[in-house]
Amino acid sequence: MPQTTPLSRRRKAAIVVRFLLSQGHKLPLGGLPQDLQIALTHELAGMRAIDRATLDAVIAEFVDEVDHLGLAFPSGIDHALDILDGSISEAAAARVRHEAGLDTRRDPWERITDLDPAALLPVLDSESVEVAAVVLSKLKVSKAAELLGMLPGERARRITYAVSRTGAVGPATVRRIGEALLAQLDAERASAFAEGPVDRVGAILNFAPATTREEVLSGLDETDGVFAEKVRRAIFTFANIPARIDARDVPRILRDIDQTALARAIAASVEADSATAEFLLGHMSQRMADALREAAAETPPMTPAEADAAKVEVVRVIRALEAAGEVFLLAEDG
Structure with missing residues (x-):
């Protein structure tokens, strides 16, 4: 009908x-x-x-x-955030969720486990081994293994052992840990500085005179030994060249260094940093090495400041090539 x-x-x-x-x-x-x-x-x-x-x-x-429908808009803050994912900052999204009372509906580990290992490394490096063990337990096995490989051996062993004790940690505690870590990571990404404090201090000390650099590092050892050690790892100086430059990259580096400046750096390395001078001379043509040795021998005596400046010029060229992606610094053992 x-x-x-x-x-x-x-x-x-x-x-x-x-x-x-x-x-x-x-x-x-x-x-x-x-x-x-x-x-x-x-x-x-x-x-x-x-x-x-x-x-x-x-x-x-x-x-x-x-x-006749032209465009449909999301219903609710959570759907709007899903649409804007990747278009607005994580800090802004976190604030919107908090103001809308959505924080408790989302699992913070969904975002934490999606982060790159490099972003999670500071967490495993600075948090307690118990917290680091919880993080490791929440990650995929492949990512957890990659992170462990980025840590010093003793630290990695302690965290791995702590994983064996995570069975007694309740879901509410795991969630609170995730929320605290996510808030910390969001705050770090919202920092006014493009680089972290370790990288900034390391970059400054790279180009400081050797005496100033050692004085600063000695002072940091007394006030914060952990931070001082991280800064040492971030520093790249003339003395680090043999350990952190692939010998195959030496010819590329030498093309961008003024020969007079290079001769001065070699002359400044007769006593200190002689290993670096021999490393560079040993990975260029014999004719060029002989010419540089002769030029270095004829270089007038330099003050400590002039010697530092000559070495810093070589470091400056290497850093510029690294920033351009033309050479890569090797990880130093330890």
């Missing part, structure tokens, strides 16, 4: 949903507000049958409305 009573929009919606489901379509109805999902369920339960003409009319009206 043809439908004679006008249909409400809610009943039309129920007809469209029933039709699409009967055609095998999966509808994301879980994204609707809960009261609408309940109302739709009751509407479907209260219907029996409609004729073909009514069905065709409802579907035609639905298709016409869809055709």
